[in-house]
Amino acid sequence: MRLPTSRPGNRLALLAALAAQLEENDLAQISRRDYMVDEDAHLAQLKCVAERLLIPDPLEWHPGEVLELTRWSEVAEGADHKAVFRVHRQRAFSCATLLAAMSAPDTVLDGGNYTLIQLIESLRQFRFPMDREASDLLIWLIHSDYNPHPSELALMGLGLLHFALVVPDWNDCELSNLVDWIMQNEKDARNFKPGLQKHGESTWLLSTTPYDQLHHKWRQLGPALIERLSARHGQEVVDRVRRIADNLEKG
Numbered sequence: 001m002r003l004p005t006s007r008p009g010n011r012l013a014l015l016a017a018l019a020a021q022l023e024e025n026d027l028a029q030i031s032r033r034d035y036m037v038d039e040d041a042h043l044a045q046l047k048c049v050a051e052r053l054l055i056p057d058p059l060e061w062h063p064g065e066v067l068e069l070t071r072w073s074e075v076a077e078g079a080d081h082k083a084v085f086r087v088h089r090q091r092a093f094s095c096a097t098l099l100a101a102m103s104a105p106d107t108v109l110d111g112g113n114y115t116l117i118q119l120i121e122s123l124r125q126f127r128f129p130m131d132r133e134a135s136d137l138l139i140w141l142i143h144s145d146y147n148p149h150p151s152e153l154a155l156m157g158l159g160l161l162h163f164a165l166v167v168p169d170w171n172d173c174e175l176s177n178l179v180d181w182i183m184q185n186e187k188d189a190r191n192f193k194p195g196l197q198k199h200g201e202s203t204w205l206l207s208t209t210p211y212d213q214l215h216h217k218w219r220q221l222g223p224a225l226i227e228r229l230s231a232r233h234g235q236e237v238v239d240r241v242r243r244i245a246d247n248l249e250k251g
Contacts (some may be wrong), residue, residue, distance in 0.1 A: 001184050004177040010141030011100050012053050014133035018093045019050040020149055026090050033066040042066045058106035070094035073116050082213035090121035096118035099137055103144035107241045111211035112148060113155040117218055120159060135163035137240040150192050162221060165228040179240040204247040222249030
């Protein structure tokens, strides 16, 4: 089922915005993420991404391994504000790069929903919004040759909804159509491989994906969606978003 928007999306706008926020040692720190193995080879490729927006096609071990490892980074307990932002700055850049690489035919990256939910969490830490750029990346990815399990498509749609709710030129009709698209992909996911469901058929969406290590963060997205509703949204959009949020939080 094709994404119901004529917007073309943009593969590199978010990556460019995040690369501009990197500080002097960020790429070096990312390059050392694999216990400093092949640090120089990783760093050379990371510089191509950050400085020239050139993503290897396909995305191979250098720098794919350290980008995926950085995707899993979390803030240490008791970290100061500077350390918190450093983790999220590096993680957001890594996740944006991974998402932009996913459509390449020979690139093998599992668990796109891990990458997306980590990106969503990290983007909240920036002083200025990048919701338009993030929504454009997801539109581009969904429109591309990216062809995952329907549950991954539905989760990509949820991420898109999260960003699109605060982009002013997304109107009520587009948002309602996006919600319908998410619901249809969730239904398709249930019919795709019923045996894949891990948590019982009553669990909405999250039970249909094997990539379940960050389900707790996806559940937290439910209240975040409601917080993004505003006076500009009509009642139909409000009701649909609240229904999705309720399903997701209970999933």
